[in-house]
Amino acid sequence: MNVDKVVEEVKARLADVLLEAKVERKNYAHIKVKPEGLVRAAQLLKECGYSHPASVTGVDYPDRGEIEVIYHVESIEDKAIVALRTAVSRDNPSLPTLRDVWMGVHYHERETWEMLGVKFEGHPELKRFLLQEDWEEGVYPLRKEFKLKPES
Amino acid sequence: MALKPLERIRAKISNWKPIKDMLRWGRAWSLWWVHYETGCCCPEIMSLVASRFDHERFGAIPFPTLRECDVIIIEGVVTKKMAKRLKMIYDQMPDPKYVIALGDCAITGGFWWDSYSVVQGVDKVVPVDVYIPGCPPRPEQILHGLRLLQKKIMEEG
Amino acid sequence: MPVRVAWGIQHPMSGHLTLYLDVDGDVVLNTEPDVGYTHRGLEKIAEYRTYLQYVPIIERACDFDSSNFALGYVRAVEALMGVEAPERAKYLRVIAAELSRIMSHLYAQALLSMTGGFETMTVWSANDRELILDLLEMLTGARVTHTYIVPGGVRWDLPKGFKERAFEVLNYLERRIWDYYKMLFQNRTFQDRTMGVGVLSKKEAVELGVTGPSLRASGVDFDVRRDDPYEAYDKLDFDVIVEKDGDSYTRALVRFYEIAQSIRIIKQALKDIPEGPIRVKVPPTLPKGEVYTRVETGRGELGIYLVGAGTNKPYRLKISAPSFRNLAGLVYLCRDVPMGDIPVIYYSFDILLLDVDR
Numbered sequence: 001m002n003v004d005k006v007v008e009e010v011k012a013r014l015a016d017v018l019l020e021a022k023v024e025r026k027n028y029a030h031i032k033v034k035p036e037g038l039v040r041a042a043q044l045l046k047e048c049g050y051s052h053p054a055s056v057t058g059v060d061y062p063d064r065g066e067i068e069v070i071y072h073v074e075s076i077e078d079k080a081i082v083a084l085r086t087a088v089s090r091d092n093p094s095l096p097t098l099r100d101v102w103m104g105v106h107y108h109e110r111e112t113w114e115m116l117g118v119k120f121e122g123h124p125e126l127k128r129f130l131l132q133e134d135w136e137e138g139v140y141p142l143r144k145e146f147k148l149k150p151e152s
Numbered sequence: 153m154a155l156k157p158l159e160r161i162r163a164k165i166s167n168w169k170p171i172k173d174m175l176r177w178g179r180a181w182s183l184w185w186v187h188y189e190t191g192c193c194c195p196e197i198m199s200l201v202a203s204r205f206d207h208e209r210f211g212a213i214p215f216p217t218l219r220e221c222d223v224i225i226i227e228g229v230v231t232k233k234m235a236k237r238l239k240m241i242y243d244q245m246p247d248p249k250y251v252i253a254l255g256d257c258a259i260t261g262g263f264w265w266d267s268y269s270v271v272q273g274v275d276k277v278v279p280v281d282v283y284i285p286g287c288p289p290r291p292e293q294i295l296h297g298l299r300l301l302q303k304k305i306m307e308e309g
Numbered sequence: 310m311p312v313r314v315a316w317g318i319q320h321p322m323s324g325h326l327t328l329y330l331d332v333d334g335d336v337v338l339n340t341e342p343d344v345g346y347t348h349r350g351l352e353k354i355a356e357y358r359t360y361l362q363y364v365p366i367i368e369r370a371c372d373f374d375s376s377n378f379a380l381g382y383v384r385a386v387e388a389l390m391g392v393e394a395p396e397r398a399k400y401l402r403v404i405a406a407e408l409s410r411i412m413s414h415l416y417a418q419a420l421l422s423m424t425g426g427f428e429t430m431t432v433w434s435a436n437d438r439e440l441i442l443d444l445l446e447m448l449t450g451a452r453v454t455h456t457y458i459v460p461g462g463v464r465w466d467l468p469k470g471f472k473e474r475a476f477e478v479l480n481y482l483e484r485r486i487w488d489y490y491k492m493l494f495q496n497r498t499f500q501d502r503t504m505g506v507g508v509l510s511k512k513e514a515v516e517l518g519v520t521g522p523s524l525r526a527s528g529v530d531f532d533v534r535r536d537d538p539y540e541a542y543d544k545l546d547f548d549v550i551v552e553k554d555g556d557s558y559t560r561a562l563v564r565f566y567e568i569a570q571s572i573r574i575i576k577q578a579l580k581d582i583p584e585g586p587i588r589v590k591v592p593p594t595l596p597k598g599e600v601y602t603r604v605e606t607g608r609g610e611l612g613i614y615l616v617g618a619g620t621n622k623p624y625r626l627k628i629s630a631p632s633f634r635n636l637a638g639l640v641y642l643c644r645d646v647p648m649g650d651i652p653v654i655y656y657s658f659d660i661l662l663l664d665v666d667r
Binding site (some may be wrong): 141 | 345350353395515518529612614625633634637664
């Protein structure tokens with residue numbers, strides 16, 4: 001299903017949790033939903049043929065007090081990308097996992113937890129991945145308050 | 153019982169200069185190294201192994217078993233997660249052993265001077281014998297570094 | 310009783326990862342990867358460097374294919390700024406990117422044949438790779454990390470004598486790769502070692518997020534160069550290689566055929582390249598906004614997500630590396646296989662740990 005039709009479907013079926021949906025440019029759309037509607041939006045996108053997960057990104061916005069999580073998914077037939085986004089508060093960020101919808105987001109979600117602290121409920125393996133084993137608990141490198149310091 | 157006089161003879165012979173020189177020559181011209189590629193310097197090592205910049209004519213080959221190697225060539229960046237394992241690998245090599253630090257990242261941290269997970273210089277973890285700078289160094293530079301190590305071994309006391 | 314074996318940190322395969330294998334006799338029941346040994350924090354460092362200073366850094370995210378990675382990042386910066394490179398620069402970028410892709414595929418073939426015990430192929434591939442490295446040195450000045458593609462265009466024009474030398478090398482390579490085909494792919498031992506090993510079906514490949522030659526070997530017809538064209542690829546004529554079997558042999562075969570297609574692309578680009586400038590001016594700061602771009606590197610699709618905040622440093626840069634996505638495919642396949650198949654599956658995916666850890 002191409003991106004224009006996807007945006008129409010989403011506006012029709014997810015009206016209660018939808019915050020924004022538009023086509024940014026050729027073959028690229030972005031959809032913003034509330035955290036409660038994330039799983040329903042993901043299942044709808046998978047029905048529309050978007051079943052190839054590309055990446056999961058977390059961006060820290062301390063001035064707005066939130067962390068935005070963006071799932072980029074691709075459709076092989078339509079050669080298009082949809083960015084599914086939602087925002088959670090910085091103090092207790094928690095989202096349902098989308099592993100059951102797209103198998104490929106397993107390691108992406110694990111890395112987002114490790115770098116930003118977003119907890120994915122239902123993910124079976126949220127533990128140390130890329131950082132060293134004795135890294136301090138509760139310190140997330142990609143958050144803006146973590147500053148890089150040269151060591152010598 | 154007959155061992156003690158044999159031991160004394162062995163100690164006398166191995167301290168004799170021509171024998172010592174022969175042992176050092178043998179060590180310098182058959183350096184078996186551990187292939188420890190952590191970073192971007194590994195393509196140049198691949199070029200070194202192939203026949204254009206052949207390093208096997210100097211007697212060096214990469215060898216997978218740690219217990220039979222003399223040299224460890226640390227190519228590239230060493231992270232804090234890796235540093236503990238590097239020490240374990242270094243300890244497993246038998247004496248006499250040598251270390252070559254290849255590339256800017258192994259010498260001082262290179263591009264990653266302010267990273268939260270990089271050890272700034274591998275000589276904080278293991279003692280280094282030869283430093284080969286470059287990002288990445290050309291295979292000719294690595295061969296020059298090997299020759300410097302050979303000279304160092306030949307001149308050891 | 311399953312026993313946990315650490316396929317240790319230092320092993321004859323390339324790259325630093327530990328695979329914890331649950332083994333019963335000689336059969337691996339399942340695998341748990343332990344990565345992060347080369348994690349340098351590239352995404353955090355991006356917030357502390359100007360966008361131009363980051364170009365050499367992104368090349369070191371994967372140094373076997375450095376021009377393709379630089380191209381992905383530079384395209385994101387240009388898309389954010391609304392700048393387009395001149396025509397001649399687009400063709401030069403395609404030449405550098407395809408030479409980089411041949412370099413990457415030859416290296417992957419060298420490593421795969423080393424696993425199968427064919428050291429002759431390793432040395433042949435490494436030697437032919439030297440010819441490509443010499444061409445790249447003539448064009449960009451460096452063998453491995455080029456720093457040739459920058460926001461606004463490319464840094465230098467074609468040097469004198471490059472076209473003739475490039476045609477000599479490419480004509481030789483076109484004949485030479487069929488020697489590889491006879492030596493490696495028609496060899497009965499190699500076929501027994503890799504055919505039927507690690508079969509990934511079409512549906513699994515798509516859902517796991519696998520990309521690149523590994524995806525096309527499972528029957529999925531998708532290549533970013535044709536389906537979302539960038540630079541001069543829409544004006545050049547090439548085939549996308551798709552095979553159906555999805556095993557390790559097919560993945561290696563797809564990479565092999567792609568070398569031939571890359572040679573075809575470079576020859577066309579050298580013939581059709583227009584005259585003109587090679588670089589335009591770009592503004593000193595990144596405007597506010599965000600962009601997601603993708604390119605096809607030798608290992609698969611690279612996605613770059615860039616957020617600008619009005620300064621000359623990115624606010625957030627996310628690198629969705631191809632090897633990170635293929636890692637899910639590797640772990641999925643290393644279940645209920647004999648232990649001797651693990652290196653073959655690992656090398657057929659062409660996973661580079663520098664990509665995975667960034």
